[in-house]
Amino acid sequence: MSLRLEGVSVERGGVRVVVDVTLDVAAGASLAVLGPSGAGKSSLLLAAAGLVPSAAGRVLVAGRDVAGVPPERRGVGLMFQEFALFPHLDVAANVGFGPRMHGVARDERAALAERLLSRVGLAGLGARDVGTLSGGQRQRVALARALATDPAVLLLDEPLGALDRQLREELLDELRQLLGTGGPAVVAVTHDRDEAFTFGERVAVLREGGLAQLDTPARLWTAPADAWVAGFLGHPNVLDVAGAAALGVGGQRGPVLVPVEALRVDPAGTLAGRVLDTAWRSGHVRVRVDVDGTVLELDVAPDRAPAVGDRVPLLLDPGRVRAL
Amino acid sequence: MTTGRAWRWGLAAVPLAFAAVFYAWPVVAILGRGFAPEGVLDLTPVLDVLGSPRLRGVAWFTLWQALVSTALTFVVAAPITWLLSRYQFRGRSLAEAAVAVPFVLPTTVVATAFLVLLGPGGPLGLDLVGSVWAILLAHVFFNVAVVVRVVGGLLAQLDGHLVHAARVLGAGPWTAFRRVTLPLLQPALWSAAAIVFLFTFTSLGVVLILGGTRIATLELEVLRLTRDLLDLSGAAALAVLQLVGVVVALVVSARLQERLAVQQSLVVGGASRRALVGRGPRSLAVGCLLLGGVLWGLPLSALVRRALVDGDGGWTLAWFRGLAGRARGGPLAVAPLEAVATTVRVGVVATLLALLVGGIAAWLVASSRGRAGLGLDALLMLPLGTSAATLGFGFLIALDTPPLDLRSSPALVPIAHALVATPFVVRTLVPVLRSVQSSLRQAARVLGARPWQVVAHVDLPLVLRPLGVAAAFAFAVSAGEFGATIFIARADVTTVPVAIVRLLGQPGLASSATAAALAVVLLVLVGTVVALGERLRGDEQATL
Numbered sequence: 001m002s003l004r005l006e007g008v009s010v011e012r013g014g015v016r017v018v019v020d021v022t023l024d025v026a027a028g029a030s031l032a033v034l035g036p037s038g039a040g041k042s043s044l045l046l047a048a049a050g051l052v053p054s055a056a057g058r059v060l061v062a063g064r065d066v067a068g069v070p071p072e073r074r075g076v077g078l079m080f081q082e083f084a085l086f087p088h089l090d091v092a093a094n095v096g097f098g099p100r101m102h103g104v105a106r107d108e109r110a111a112l113a114e115r116l117l118s119r120v121g122l123a124g125l126g127a128r129d130v131g132t133l134s135g136g137q138r139q140r141v142a143l144a145r146a147l148a149t150d151p152a153v154l155l156l157d158e159p160l161g162a163l164d165r166q167l168r169e170e171l172l173d174e175l176r177q178l179l180g181t182g183g184p185a186v187v188a189v190t191h192d193r194d195e196a197f198t199f200g201e202r203v204a205v206l207r208e209g210g211l212a213q214l215d216t217p218a219r220l221w222t223a224p225a226d227a228w229v230a231g232f233l234g235h236p237n238v239l240d241v242a243g244a245a246a247l248g249v250g251g252q253r254g255p256v257l258v259p260v261e262a263l264r265v266d267p268a269g270t271l272a273g274r275v276l277d278t279a280w281r282s283g284h285v286r287v288r289v290d291v292d293g294t295v296l297e298l299d300v301a302p303d304r305a306p307a308v309g310d311r312v313p314l315l316l317d318p319g320r321v322r323a324l
Numbered sequence: 325m326t327t328g329r330a331w332r333w334g335l336a337a338v339p340l341a342f343a344a345v346f347y348a349w350p351v352v353a354i355l356g357r358g359f360a361p362e363g364v365l366d367l368t369p370v371l372d373v374l375g376s377p378r379l380r381g382v383a384w385f386t387l388w389q390a391l392v393s394t395a396l397t398f399v400v401a402a403p404i405t406w407l408l409s410r411y412q413f414r415g416r417s418l419a420e421a422a423v424a425v426p427f428v429l430p431t432t433v434v435a436t437a438f439l440v441l442l443g444p445g446g447p448l449g450l451d452l453v454g455s456v457w458a459i460l461l462a463h464v465f466f467n468v469a470v471v472v473r474v475v476g477g478l479l480a481q482l483d484g485h486l487v488h489a490a491r492v493l494g495a496g497p498w499t500a501f502r503r504v505t506l507p508l509l510q511p512a513l514w515s516a517a518a519i520v521f522l523f524t525f526t527s528l529g530v531v532l533i534l535g536g537t538r539i540a541t542l543e544l545e546v547l548r549l550t551r552d553l554l555d556l557s558g559a560a561a562l563a564v565l566q567l568v569g570v571v572v573a574l575v576v577s578a579r580l581q582e583r584l585a586v587q588q589s590l591v592v593g594g595a596s597r598r599a600l601v602g603r604g605p606r607s608l609a610v611g612c613l614l615l616g617g618v619l620w621g622l623p624l625s626a627l628v629r630r631a632l633v634d635g636d637g638g639w640t641l642a643w644f645r646g647l648a649g650r651a652r653g654g655p656l657a658v659a660p661l662e663a664v665a666t667t668v669r670v671g672v673v674a675t676l677l678a679l680l681v682g683g684i685a686a687w688l689v690a691s692s693r694g695r696a697g698l699g700l701d702a703l704l705m706l707p708l709g710t711s712a713a714t715l716g717f718g719f720l721i722a723l724d725t726p727p728l729d730l731r732s733s734p735a736l737v738p739i740a741h742a743l744v745a746t747p748f749v750v751r752t753l754v755p756v757l758r759s760v761q762s763s764l765r766q767a768a769r770v771l772g773a774r775p776w777q778v779v780a781h782v783d784l785p786l787v788l789r790p791l792g793v794a795a796a797f798a799f800a801v802s803a804g805e806f807g808a809t810i811f812i813a814r815a816d817v818t819t820v821p822v823a824i825v826r827l828l829g830q831p832g833l834a835s836s837a838t839a840a841a842l843a844v845v846l847l848v849l850v851g852t853v854v855a856l857g858e859r860l861r862g863d864e865q866a867t868l
Contacts, residue, residue: 046766051770070774073772076770077770080763084766086768087786088785097768098771098772101772102772145767145771149771149772
C-alpha cells in the first residue's frame, strides 16, 4: 500500500503549478509536503487523487499505474482543508458515505461508522448534525470518513489548518498514533513547518511547484539544500560570503548557514557583539546580536537573557556551520 | 472527459431548444413583421409609428411613468429596507415575509383591489381611476418587495467592521453611511432599479384596469392594435420600440453594476442587528407599519370587502356562491370556478416544465466556468426582460403556421407561462448549486461516487428545498400571468386573470363584485402556495 509519483506535473489555467515532482511513500510511512502558499501543494494532492489531471508523469498507487483511473476507483482517501463534510447528512452517514458508494449494506455501514467514530474518540455522536460539531470534532469526522473506505493512500490537505493552535498540537499527536504503522501511506500537505516536522517521517519541501528538498526532518534542519530552504525552514543566520569571511567561517563560493544552536553566550567565546534586541518565544529568548556589522541570532534560556545594549561574548561551534 | 462533455451538450439541448423555439423564433417573427412585413425591408410601419403624435405620446408616457414609479418605489422602500435589515425585533421575519408577498400577487388581483379602493364609489370617496396616480400606487405596491429583497439582502450581509472602521477613523454615522455603506450598496441599488423599471415599463394588467380610457402604455397599445384594430405591422413596430427600451435599460444596468461592483466579503448576519430601542428606531418602526398598512392593507381589505358586500351594504357570501354558476349573458363562456380549475391545471403543467428546463439550465450554468454558462444564463433571463405582450404577440404570429402550428394546442398557455417562470427557477437554483462547494463533490468522488452518484447523493439533496421554493414561485407566476395569456388563450382556456379582466369590462355591481370574489380566490390560492414555499426557504436557512 504505497504511493509513488514519478515526474508529475500539473497545469491549472495554463500555468504549471507542479513541476516534475518525484516522491514515494511506503505503506505505513508518512510524508509531509511543506511549502509556502501557492507552491502547488494542494494541486499535487488533487492530481494524486485524480481530481485534476496531471500534465506529465505517472501516479502509482500500491504499485499500479492509475493513469485514466477515475478518483472513485483509485483507492485513495482525501481529507479536505475545510473538511468538506456533507451538510445534509448526519455524522454516521458522512462516515458511511464511502462504504455506501461501494455497495456495503446498511447494517454493516452503521457498524463500521460506529467503530470508526469510537476510534477517533467520537463514540455515540453518529446521529448528530454535522453543523453542530466543534472544529476538532469535524476534523475527526473527516478523518473517520476518509478511513472508512480503507484506502491504500491517505492524503491530508492542511489537516489541522482550520483549527486553533492548542487543538492542533493535541490532534497532531492523536493523528500520528491513529495512523501508526501498518496503515495506509500517508501524505499530509501543510504550510506550517512545525506541523510538517512533527507529522512526517520525511518532509518534502516544495518551491514554486518544484521539489526543493526531500529528507528526514533532522537532515533537513542540519543540512538544508540551499539558502532558500534554510530561510523557509526558519534559520535566521544565512550569511553571505562577506559576512562569513568576517566571522572566519570560510565559504569562499556561497552562503554559509550558522544554525542558532551553533551559537551560545560563553565567556570563552572568541566573538563578541552588542545585543540589538530580544524577543520572547515559548521556552527561550531569541537574541539578536551585532558582531562587527554582521547580525546573528541565537537562543538563550529565559533566565539568562541579556539586556539590550549589553556586550556579550559568543562561542561558535564550527562543526555545526555549513556551507550552502 | 469527452463522454462528460457530450453529456453536457446533450443536456444543454433541452433549454437551448426551448429558448430557441419559444423565445427566439417568436421575437424574430415580430422583428420580421415590424421591419419587413412583405418579406422585403420596409421601414414604413416603424416610421409611421414613430411619426404618429399619439404613439409618441404613448411612448413618452410609458417612459416617464416607469421612471416616476421607480423613484416612488425607492422612497417608500428605503425606511422599510433599513428597518428590516438593520434591526432585530419580534415578528421581524414575519414582516419580511409579508413584505415579499405583494411581489408575487397577480397584477390583475392588485389592480382590481386598487380599482375598488380608488374607483368611483370606493370607500375613500375618491375617483383616481383613469389618472396616473392609481397606476403609480399600484406599481409601488408590487415593487417595494424588489428593493427590500435585493438591497436589503446585501445590506444585511455587509461586513459590519467596515462601518466600525469608518467610525473609529472619524466619520459620523451619516458620513459613514454616505462614504462606506452607500458605495458598497450601489450594485444592489442599480440592479433593483433596473428590475423595477423593467416591470413598470412593461406593465400591462395594472394599466389596462386602472388606466381608464385615456391612459395607455406601449404594452397596452400593442394589445389594442392587435386585438381591436388588427394592425399587426403597427403592433410589431411598437413591440420593437419597446424591445429597444428594455435592452437599453438592461445594458445600462449591467454596465453600471459591473463598474460599481467591488470584491467584498459578505458575512451572513454580517452587520449585527440592533434592538429596537430609543425614540428614533421606534418611530421608524411605527412609521413603516403605518406605511405598510396604507399601501398594502387598504387596497386588499377594500377588495375583500367588495367581495363580501351586497348592493345595500349588507354582508353576503352570494358573490362567492355565484362563482360556481354560469351567469347568463355574462362575459365569460364558462362558470368562474372553471377558470380556477384551468388556472391550477395550467399552473401545474407550467411549473413542471419550468422546473425541468430551468433545473437543467441552472445545473449547467452553476457547473460551468466559461462563457458558455454565462451565455446560457443570459439567454434564459431574456424572457424576463421581454414584455409579456411581446411574448404573447410573438407566439401569436410565429406559432400559427406549420410545422409549428400550436395555436389550437392547449399546451401553448402553459409553455408561455413556463417561459416566464423559468428565469425565476434558474435564479433560485444557481446560487444554491454554486454554493455547493466543489470540495463536497470531490470528497464524494474520492469516497467512491461516480459522477451521476455525486449528482444524486450530493447536489440533489442539497437543492431539494430550493427546488420546492422555485416550484412555488413558478406556480405563482403562472397563476398570475396575464399579458401573454390574453393574446394566446382561446375562449375555453380562460384563466382567472383573464376572467377578471373580462368581468371588469362589464358595467354593473354584479360583475365587479364577482371579479372581486374571483380575485380573492386567486389571492388565497397564490398566497397559500407562496407561503408554503417561504416555509421551505426558512427551514433551509436554519439547517444549512
